[in-house]
Amino acid sequence: MTRRFPILPTLIVLAGAAYFLVPLYAAFQFSLQMKRGELSFEAYRSVFESSTFLSTLTFSTVASAAAIFFGAVLVVPTAYWVRLKLPKLRPVVEFLSLLPLIIPPVVLVFGHIRLFGSNSILPLTMSSWGTNILLVIGYVVLSMPYMFRAVDNGMASIDIATLTEAAESLGASRLRTIIDVIFPNVRSAIVSGAFLTFSISLGEFVLASLLNRPAFGPYMVQLGQDYAYQPAALAIMSFALTWILMALMQMAATRKPGQRLFRPSRSLAASKSQ
Amino acid sequence: MSFLTISALRKSFGANTVVKEFDLGVQKGEFISLLGPSGCGKTTVLRMVAGFETPSAGRIHIDGQDVTALRPNQRNIGMVFQAYALFPNLSVAENVAFGLRAARVPKPQIAARVAEMLELIGLPDLGGRYPFQLSGGQQQRIALARALAVQPRVLLLDEPLSALDAKIRVSLRTEIREIQRRLGITTIFVTHDQEEALSMSDRVVVMNGGIAEQVGAPFEIYNQPATRFVAGFVGxxxxxxxxxxxxxxxxxxxxxxxxxxxxxxxxxxxxxxxxxxxxxxxxxxxxxxxxxxxxxxxxxxxxxxxxxxxxxxxxxxxxxxxxxxxxxxxxxxxxxxxxxxxxxxxxxxxxx
The missing domain is CATH 2.40.50.100 (RNA polymerase II/Efflux pump adaptor protein, barrel-sandwich hybrid domain)
Structure with a gap:
């Protein structure tokens, strides 16, 4: 028995795909037309040549990495403790973690500026490192809904309470339990939370701009105002970066225990062990 | 003097008293079952012996030592859970080695002990596998090996067979009893399955409403039930x-x-x-x-x-x-x- 080809669903999928792919392709083609009359990667070359591009990208990467680190350090023990000892509080904590989606970042950053401004006890905005700290804290807050959800779901998929009891009955301390049992079992959840955090904070504009930090988001906006072809190239590159992150996230999430993310070649593994 | 003594144990959750005045003496090497319907307090008693719950009153002694105030990781007990509770991120060998590593046993000794344990449960070749690659019966045997590897003073089994299918349940029953006899380890087994309790135990404690209705050998429990509840629940x-x-x-x-x-x-x-x-x-x-x-x-x-x-x-x-x-x-x-x-x-x- 042959099934009839599903015409209507295919058309819907194609229309949906076109909705995304056509503008993407248009941007891509436009980004290749910097040189009159020929297709070239001139716009990309020009972006890479700019020292601002590299310095802002580096700044934002470091800030995002810091946000991931502090976000994980804050969220993992919190989610663990809430699940283990305070299950009744879980809806409250979940709601709190969702607040950044409800309250616009501009409110957050004005709060920061008012609280830590020049006339506060802790005038963080008066120095560049202090402002950097505020930026990272802001990123931690912005990524909270994703980080908490990812980690909490990760913990829901394993029986945290029983695993903790099993480890304790075998003589393990609380710290050892968290490091050896809890953390490795939610690692893929942390990794997916981390990638989401990264993709949010890398191109983030509001916080970085209002705190006046040399970050990637404000640079992209600036470039968009000043040039024609380079912003298109930048847009394509950031799409590519996001997709790579999504792919990595998928791999991390579906990885089975004992399996490496990438199968290292024999020689590489051997040279590492030396 | 009993090896494990539970005296006047009581546990309340708010106004709800789950365990009332529970007394039990377990001899060294004895296999004791706590049998009763769900909610009779049998698991709570076991969890108090393990240290996962703090008694509202009463004392627990193991080998003359008062362990009532000790944390679970200080009690040197082995526990097997209904849901296996193997660490999914660790291989079988690493799971079995977990307690030994926590106790800082030297590496060569750990390896030897792990091999010995896997031999004991009849799965010597599975050390490199991960829990998700194993059947329920295999996982529960690994969990048993993991609990026994640290040479615990008491082995606690919390409905270890309930999640398995009927055939494995019966064969594992015999196997657990066999291993327990061979090692001579004092064991408390919690179950709601009277057949398990009667077939495996030296003595059975029939529990109802937080108290021990009758304590006795399976033959005694079955043929001379002390109370109406025991008579109705067993058989x-x-x-x-x-x-x-x-x-x-x-x-x-x-x-x-x-x-x-x-x-x-x-x-x-x-x-x-x-x-x-x-x-x-x-x-x-x-x-x-x-x-x-x-x-x-x-x-x-x-x-x-x-x-x-x-x-x-x-x-x-x-x-x-x-x-x-x-x-x-x-x-x-x-x-x-x-x-x-x-x-x-x-x-x-x-x-x-």
Whole structure:
């Protein structure tokens, strides 16, 4: 028995795909037309040549990495403790973690500026490192809904309470339990939370701009105002970066225990062990 | 002096007292089952011995040491959970080694001990596998090896067979008992399955409503249930209504017949009592040695293969009785009249 080809669903999928792919392709083609009359990667070359591009990208990467680190350090023990000892509080904590989606970042950053401004006890905005700290804290807050959800779901998929009891009955301390049992079992959840955090904070504009930090988001906006072809190239590159992150996230999430993310070649593994 | 002593143990969650005045002494190397319906407090008792719950009152001693205030990781006990609780991120060998690593045992000794444990449970080649690659039965055996690797003073088993399918359950039952005997490890086994409790244990503690209703060997529990609850919970029981005719000689009046039990009763003459009979004590038809014969109507016939289970109504109560299948004797038709007999000495008189 042959099934009839599903015409209507295919058309819907194609229309949906076109909705995304056509503008993407248009941007891509436009980004290749910097040189009159020929297709070239001139716009990309020009972006890479700019020292601002590299310095802002580096700044934002470091800030995002810091946000991931502090976000994980804050969220993992919190989610663990809430699940283990305070299950009744879980809806409250979940709601709190969702607040950044409800309250616009501009409110957050004005709060920061008012609280830590020049006339506060802790005038963080008066120095560049202090402002950097505020930026990272802001990123931690912005990524909270994703980080908490990812980690909490990760913990829901394993029986945290029983695993903790099993480890304790075998003589393990609380710290050892968290490091050896809890953390490795939610690692893929942390990794997916981390990638989401990264993709949010890398191109983030509001916080970085209002705190006046040399970050990637404000640079992209600036470039968009000043040039024609380079912003298109930048847009394509950031799409590519996001997709790579999504792919990595998928791999991390579906990885089975004992399996490496990438199968290292024999020689590489051997040279590492030396 | 018992190896493990639980005295006057009590546990309340708010206003709800789950365990009331629970006492138990377990000898070294003994296999004890806590048997009871869900919510009877058996798991709570086990969790207090493990240290996962803090008793509201009472003390727990292991090998003379008061462990009541110790944290679970200081008690040196081994625990096996219903849901296996293997660490999914660790291989089988690493799971078994976990407790040894926590105790900072030197590496070569760990490797030797892990190999020994995997040998013990009959899975010597699975060390490199991960829990998700194993069947439920294998996982539970690994969990047992993991618990035993640290040479715990007491082994606690919390319904370890409940999540497994019937066949594995029965074979693992034998295997656990075998390993326990070989190591001579003091074991507490929690179950709601009377067959498991009766077949595996040295002694069974039947629990109900937070107290121990009866503590005894399986044979004792089954044949001389101390309370009505034990009689009803352990095994199938037929109850018949009777009145005491003479307490001194132990004579009951059952459907107009005098039944001599041959032992004195504590209840006065004329009072109503329940008489309990195990299905295997009741026979269809007359037989030598079965001195009580009652008329009955066949209500239900269940052909189970080697055994035929018949329910019969005797007026003074319904009985369930088992007969072996015989090719030359088909079971009686439903609705027919028959005679049912039993020996008076097999009757258990339940106090009201």
């Amino acid at each position: 199938t029981l037929n109850t018949l209504q009777a009145t005491v005719a003479d307490a001194q000689t132990g004579t009951l009046s059952l459907d107009g017949q005098h039944v001599r039990l041959g032992r004195a009763l504590k209840v006065p003459a004329g009072s109503a009592v329940s008489v309990a009979l195990r299905p295997e004590a009741v026979r269809l038809g007359r037989a030598e040695g079965l001195d009580v014969v009652l008329k009955a109507r066949i209500d239900e016939v269940n052909f189970l293969g080697s055994v035929i289970r018949i329910r019969a109504d005797m007026g003074v109560g319904k009985v369930s009785l088992d007969t072996f299948n015989r090719a030359d004797a088909p079971p009686p038709p439903v609705g027919s009249e028959a005679e049912v007999s039993f020996a008076a000495r097999d009757a258990i008189v339940l106090d009201h």
